[in-house]
Structures are given as structure tokens and as C-alpha cells.
Amino acid sequence: MLLRKVIVLFICFFVQIAAIKAQYSDLGPKNNYQSKKSPYYWKNRRPFPGYWQQDVHYQIKANIDETTDIVGGEEHLTYWNNSPDTLYFVYFNLYQNAFQPGSYLDNLQKNNGVKTAYGKYEKTKLGTIIDEMKSGDV
Numbered sequence: 001m002l003l004r005k006v007i008v009l010f011i012c013f014f015v016q017i018a019a020i021k022a023q024y025s026d027l028g029p030k031n032n033y034q035s036k037k038s039p040y041y042w043k044n045r046r047p048f049p050g051y052w053q054q055d056v057h058y059q060i061k062a063n064i065d066e067t068t069d070i071v072g073g074e075e076h077l078t079y080w081n082n083s084p085d086t087l088y089f090v091y092f093n094l095y096q097n098a099f100q101p102g103s104y105l106d107n108l109q110k111n112n113g114v115k116t117a118y119g120k121y122e123k124t125k126l127g128t129i130i131d132e133m134k135s136g137d138v
Helices: 003-022 102-110
Strands: 055-065 070-080
Touching: none
Parallel strands: none
Antiparallel strands: 055 070
């Protein structure tokens, strides 16, 4: 019985080490997903010449105020245009803004006879608020 426990612990230990070594995420001070060593990065495994993808890196710090039921936070998003074309527009979906009065989803539901009930914060129409946005080499 003791031998079985030792073997299981031994296997778990090596599985964890393998998972840590294979993991390419932003657990450290920099984004290592785009590393030349990352087996998951698209530039390291292009299916054909001329292939490209856009790159996005997110750093999110979020908190929940349980007394007010408000989710707050900060997000830093870095976007790399890897396409051969100039991008004149970049669109962001602010999904939480769909769940408030006057939104496209609200109008769609009303037109389809769906009665929607909004909570005290949705009624204020605040949704997701963007305090600042920068572009270029910042």
C-alpha cells in the first residue's frame, strides 16, 4: 500500500514538472508565448508559406466587490498586426454591454417578444467602461 502511494506521488510530481515546462503563458514577468521555443506559437509551425495570424496578449487584474456586486479591474491588451496589410480599424467586443437596456440584444429580444429583466446595475447602462485607449508604439 505504501509503495503504491509513493509511486502515485512520484508520477504526480513528474507530471507537474512536465506541465510547468510545457506551459507557455504569462506566469512570469513577460509574455513567453511568442518565444521561438514555444511549440504552440503559430510562427513556429506555419502550415504554408505566407501564413500569418494576429497576436494579442492580455494582462487582466480583476476584483469582485461582494458588498456592491460590482466587478472591477484593469486590463492591458497588446495587439500585434502581423498581416501584410495596414489596419485602419480594430474592433473590440464589449460583451457585457449587450445586457443592458437599449442595446442591440435588448432590441432583438423585444422584437421577438422576449421579456427581459434587468438588475439594478444593468439599468444604469454603465456596462463596460473604457477609461483609456492608446495606439502605436506605446
